[in-house]
Structures are given as C-alpha cells and as structure tokens.
Amino acid sequence: MITDYQARSQARVNAALEGLFQAPGPELTRLYAAIRYSVMNGGKRVRPLLAYAACEALGGVAEHANGAACAVELIHAYSLVHDDLPAMDDDDLRRGQPTTHKAFDEACAILAGDGLQSLAFSVLTDPQLSPQDAETRLQMVSALAFAAGPAGMVGGQAIDMGSVGLKLDQAALAFMHRHKTGALIEASVRLGALASGKASGTELEALQTYARAIGLAFQVQDDIIDVESDTATLGKTQGSDIARDKPTYPALLGLEAAKAYALELRDQALDALRPFDAAAEPLRELARYIVERRS
Numbered sequence: 008m009i010t011d012y013q014a015r016s017q018a019r020v021n022a023a024l025e026g027l028f029q030a031p032g033p034e035l036t037r038l039y040a041a042i043r044y045s046v047m048n049g050g051k052r053v054r055p056l057l058a059y060a061a062c063e064a065l066g067g068v069a070e071h072a073n074g075a076a077c078a079v080e081l082i083h084a085y086s087l088v089h090d091d092l093p094a095m096d097d098d099d100l101r102r103g104q105p106t107t108h109k110a111f112d113e114a115c116a117i118l119a120g121d122g123l124q125s126l127a128f129s130v131l132t133d134p135q136l137s138p139q140d141a142e143t144r145l146q147m148v149s150a151l152a153f154a155a156g157p158a159g160m161v162g163g164q165a166i167d168m169g170s171v172g173l174k175l176d177q178a179a180l181a182f183m184h185r186h187k188t189g190a191l192i193e194a195s196v197r198l199g200a201l202a203s204g205k206a207s208g209t210e211l212e213a214l215q216t217y218a219r220a221i222g223l224a225f226q227v228q229d230d231i232i233d234v235e236s237d238t239a240t241l242g243k244t245q246g247s248d249i250a251r252d253k254p255t256y257p258a259l260l261g262l263e264a265a266k267a268y269a270l271e272l273r274d275q276a277l278d279a280l281r282p283f284d285a286a287a288e289p290l291r292e293l294a295r296y297i298v299e300r301r302s
Contacts, residue, residue, distance in 0.1 A: 009289070009292040009293065009295075009296050012056070012060075012289050012292065013051070013052070013056060016052065016055060016056045016059045016060075016069075016076075017052045017055075017056075019059070019069065019070070019073065019076070020052055020055040020059075020073070020076040020077060020080060021047070021052075023073045023076070023077050023136060024046055024047065024077055024080065024081075025047070027077065027081075027126055027130065028042055028043035028046070028047075037111070037115065038115065038118055038119065038122065040111075041107055041110075041111045041115045041116065041118075041119040042119045042122050042123060042126075044107060044110060044111070044119075045084045045085075045087070045088050045107045045116075045119050045120070045123060046080065046081065046084045046123070048101070048102055048104050049102035049103065049104070050080075050084075050102060051300075052076075052080060053192075053225070053293070053297070054076075054079040054080055054083055054191060054192065054195040055076035055077070055079060055080050055195070056289070056293060057079075057192065057195040057196050057199060057218070057221075057290070057293060058072045058075040058076040058079055058195045058196070058198055058199035058202070059072050059076055059199060059289075060199065060287075060289035060290045060293060061195075061196045061197075061198075061199030061200045061203070061214055061290065062075070062199040062200065062202045062203040063203075063286055063289065064200075064203075064214075064280075064283055064286050064287035064289070064290050065200055065203040065205045065206055065210060065286075066203060066205050066286060067199075067202060067203025067204060067205055068203075071137075071138055071139070071202050071203065071204070072198070072199045072202040072203070073136045073137070074130045074131050074133060074136035074137030074144075074147075074202070075131070075137070075147060075195070075198035075199050075201070075202045076199070077127075077130045077136060078127040078128070078130050078131050078147075078151055078198065079127075079151070079191060079194060079195040079198060081123045081124070081126050081127035081130070082123070082124065082127045082151065082154075082155045082160070082191060083191060084123050085119075085120040085121075085123035085124045085127070086120075086155075086160060086164070086191075087101060088106075088107045088108075088116050088117075088119055088120040088123065089116075089117070089120045090164065091106040091107065091108060091116075092108055092113065092116060092117070093108070093113065095164075095168065107119055107120075124155070127151065127155075128148055128151065128152070131144055131147050131148050131151065131198075132144055132148065137202070139201070139202060139204060143201055143202075143204065146201055147198050147201050147202070150194055150197050150198060150201070151194050151198060153190075153194075154190040154191050154193060154194035155190070155191065155194070158186075159186055159190035159191070159194075160186065160187060160188075160190050160191050162186045162187075163183055163184065163185070163186030163187025163188065163189075163190065164187055166182070166183040166186065166187070167183055167187055167253070170183065170253065170254055171252055171253055172252045173254060174254065174259075175254040175259070176259075177259060177260070180254055180256065180259060181223060183254075184222075184223055184226040185219070185222060185223060187226075188222060188223075188225055188226040188229075189218075189219060189222025189223055189225075189226070190222070192218055192221060192222035192225060193215060193218040193219060193222055195218070196214050196215070196217065196218035196290075197211065197214065197215065197218070200214050209282075210282075210283075213279050213280070213282055213283070214279070216275075216276075216279040217276045217279040217280055217290065217294070218276075220272045220273070220275040220276035220279065220294075221272070221273070221276045221293070221294050221297050223272055224269050224272035224273055224276065224294070224297050224298050225297050226256075227256045227265055227268055227269040227272065227298075228269050228297060228298050228300065230255040230256040230257055230258075230265060231256070231257060231262065231265055231266060231269065232300070232301060232302060233255065234255075234257050234262060235262075235301075236301055236302060256268065269298045270298060272298070273294050273295060273297070273298045276294040277291055277294055280294075
C-alpha cells in the first residue's frame, strides 16, 4: 500500500531533516526557526518518496538515499518560500498555514530560502547522510545543481512569471512545466538511483523516462486540482492560477481532456518501468498516486 510506504518514508526523511535545523548560536535562532518552519509544516514528501523508491527499485538500501531525499525536499521548500513572496505569486497560505513571509517577514523568508538551497548541497556531501563514494556524491551534486538552476526549476519559474496573461500552446506549456516542476522530480529519481550504487546506464535512462512522464503528470494534476478542489483541502488559495490568468492545462485542453492527458502520462511512466521487477512497485504506486491525489 502506498500509504504505508509513504508513512515510513516520511518518518525516515523527517527524522533526517530535523537534525539540520539546529541554530549554531542564539543570534541565528530566528533564521533557523524560519528555515525549519518552511520544511516541517506539512507536505506530502513526494520528492523524497521518489528518491527512496528509485534507490530501492535498483536493490539499494533506503537509508543510503537519506541525503538525496533531504536534498530534494530542501530545494523544493526553498522554491515554495520564494514562489510565495509578494514579488512572485504573493500567496498568504501554504499547506493550510501562513506562508513563511507572513509567519516571519519578507526579508527573513528570502534568507530562509537562500539557506535551504545551500543546505541541500551540504547534505549531499555529508557522508553520514550520503554514504556513497566521492565520485557518486559529485554526480548527485551536479544533477541537483542542474535541475534546480536556470536551465531547470529556476528557468521554469522565470518562464511562468513571464507567461501571465499569455495563451501558450501545449508544447510551450509542457516546456515550462518540465522545467518548473518536472526538473526537480526527475532529479529526485536520478539522485535516488545514484544513491543505490547499482545504477546502470540503461536503468538510469528508463528511470528518466518514468520521471519525465510523472513530472508533467504532477503539474497537469495540480492544474486539475486547482479547478476542482477547495482552499481547505488544498491548503492554499483555490483557483489562484485562474485568478492570476496563468496558462493551465484545463484552460488549454478543457477539464476532461486534461484528466485524460494525466492518465496518458501515468501510463507512459508505468510502461517505462516494465524492465523492473517487484522492487519497483513503490515507483508504480507513486505514478498512480500522483494522478489520483486531491491536494
């Protein structure tokens, strides 16, 4: 059951994350409180789950992916803190609670995001969290840096900010979301696979195909949820993308066609996992979960 796997994985990554938020001195107590708040205030931990599941799919030990799991969640949290700022999406709620800049202040939120980004790379070089050899850890750092940077997530956010009020075609919309959302999801799977210490080139290629499909499916489903759900369920303002006149899949394709597209992407992901045995079942369940979730 994905719920059991999710609970175990969430407990594992949360325990590892908690050790990162101890202020080294009283002068930094507030900053570290904002950093901790930004990460530990809920969240489904989808990206850490993908890292653990990819590691285990290749016969690796889940705990060996703690560094990968923490790193992708820290990058994800930093991106949310900055996305919520007044200069970007100007959101008041995240996971049903005040956004970081509302709970603290805008300057503190910016610095918390900066700190989260740095911590992500730090954990990948920490042998306690990432027990891989130095060459593998370097590959993991490189993969995350590319995914999180201007050719990945940051670039996708820049495109998103510049697309308000525009009518993007499907290819342009996919390009934006493969960067903004998909790049970090792909990195989560890749880092988990590398953490196993057993990844071949063929396996990495198949896992990339899987991750590319679920990365886009995740965003399509997000767009659907933004139409069909409510603020209490979402934990953030419902209909915010529509209100800001952002391009979405339901707006472009229609709601039913968007749902069909999400299922098509799920099937592409499952097809990519055909060469893998039962150890990849959590990855399969996660592909299904991504298009079935309601928040």
